[in-house]
Amino acid sequence: MAAVELKEKQEAKARQSRRIAAKGNHAAALAARDVDVDVAAIYPITPQVQIAEKIAELVANGELDAEVIHVESEHSAMSAVIAAAATGARVFTATSSQGLELMHEMLYIASGLRQPVVMALATRALSAPINIWNDYSDAMSMRDTGWIIIFSENVQEVYDNLIQAYYIAEHPDVLLPTVVTLDGYILSHTVEPLELIPRDEVLSYAVKRPRGYRPVLDPDKPMTFGPVGAPNWYYEIKIQQIMAMREAPRVIEEAAREFEKRFGRRYGFIEEYMMDDAEVAIVSLGATASLVKAAVNRLREEGVKAGMVKIRVYRPFPAEQIAKALENVAAVGVLDRAVAFGGPLEGPLFLDIASTLAVRGMVKPMASFIHGLGGRDIFVKEVVEMFKKLQELARSGRSETRTLFYGVKSRTKLN
């Protein structure tokens, strides 16, 4: 018994010694170092730029043995890493906002060619007007591109999610590009404690598979990648991509289970907070979820049975888990930090949640909340207001048929 205790103590001490203070951007670069990427394409854009700088620094110091391609645009960054992945290398790149939009064409090509590209996305608003602050407009623009999308809530998650991303993306049953988000400034530039994992342990978890486990550009086994897919074949190839997306949850779960077994930190597709007896719940993403948690805490003090659901894996969408989590609540709100312009309701995540519940016959009052566009601060009291709105809806039994915009100066004109 004493031996076990001693071992635990030692382990705790070892873990403590691996704790550093890091910004989200640096955590992303350190994850790329610890999985030993072979090729990184770097191009600066705010607020991702420190990832590019850190990668360059790690390579310059000899801490990371990778080829760095100083590309001339994000379009070329994505093109180069897709090609490098197709040659058999482990690859990494990072971007934000307009950079992601410039990559957009290549995002579909990465998934269509089934290349396990891994990218960090420091989320940021889209132009116009130009705005460098946080929201999820950029991330939402890639939701239909065939990428696995994982949202992070804090700096530790940025690091852990990226390591898991390599496990998932390079898995032979998946072979899909994967993006891990970190909220621009809120995580990218905020220093938080970060517990690193020794590199050999990372590499024994996210194993670099031997050459030949998947087809690559190899003169000994010549293959044609990216040919013309006429109507007689295109559809079948897309179906295989859909099948891979459907297969992905199994691997994502396996990646999380294995991660917990080795490193002790547990990750699900979603995270439920105070949902056991919740009557009203708000669904949200990324760092915003922390704020919703704070609002839940405040409401619980007042005796309101509030709860929160955070979505970690946004694509493939964990519909089953979300439906189950929301089964017993009386009203559901969705807090979006992006806009689906001209949609039936304007919150993109709301549309996902609404269809998740609708096809399961779960009819309950719902509301689409939009807040925090372009880095507008959200305050706990505003989220509390949203919960109060949900209580109202629960009582009346009716959904809000129009999106509710919070925190906007001209809100009255909109509603």
Added chain:
Amino acid sequence: MALSKPVRTVWDIPREEQFAPGHSMCQGCGAALVMRHLMKVAGKDAIVAMATGCVEVTTTLFPRTSWKNPWIHLAFENAGAVASGIEAALKALQRKGVVDSNRRIKVIAIAGDGGTFDIGLQSLSGMLERGHDVMYVVYDNEAYMNTGIQRSGATPLGAWTTTTPIGKRMRGEMRPKKDIIGIALAHRIPYIATANPAYPTDMIEKFRRALETRGPSLVHVFSPCTPGWRIKNEHTIEVSRLAVQTGMWVQLEIVNGKPRVTVKVPKRKHVRHYLKIQGRFRHLTEEEIEQIQRMVDQHVEEINRWVGEQAIGPVVE
């Protein structure tokens, strides 16, 4: 490894084919000849990165392929970036012992004039500037032939295309061809050449030297398009030869900035011979032909001055 000994006669051209028949390129296609010979020289140890274009769509209709080499196509504008990614990956994998480090695997980027002069210029520039060990081949058919003969930055003055039609106010392409060699030269890359399928040994030898070059190289290849240029299928080589003989196309090789004309033309033909054989120049008046002649004369003068000898002679009828 690519062909190591110099190509002086047709007997030096490898017999092995790396570019398979059965593709759907047009009869008399210049690019088909270019690809076949390029791949003969490249041999097995080469990876091809191709931009969207005629060659891409006609040689890789799934589930068929003409490429016996590893081959990849991502999009129209990024052959340079794709090749950069492959080259970087090979470098890293060779350094880490995943790929045999003694083996020289050459990366070849291939794009048409649209994918090089226009939409692909940025990614080409990035690749050249970063010094990747990549051979870039541009097959220049002087318009967007894949989409049906629309002008590009490589379309020559006076040429008819569907977007530079002949009407009351417009008489074909209004501007001269973009100087892609000048652009490549400005990047100070070790090897630049122009090639032409009418001079196969010269073309193949240039491919060989470009492949041997360590660092970026660019070979600009003349590539007649029978439907786009409105020429007979059997006129591909004739029109290619006339381009050189009239001075419309100069066979250059620029090694570390030092230029040389590889196919000298002591007695130049009038551009009329080159223009008259092609339907795309049918509308030109005598006056317009003379204008093109004067432009070529001036260009020839510049080339001669640049290479320091009279490599291209005067017009002798």
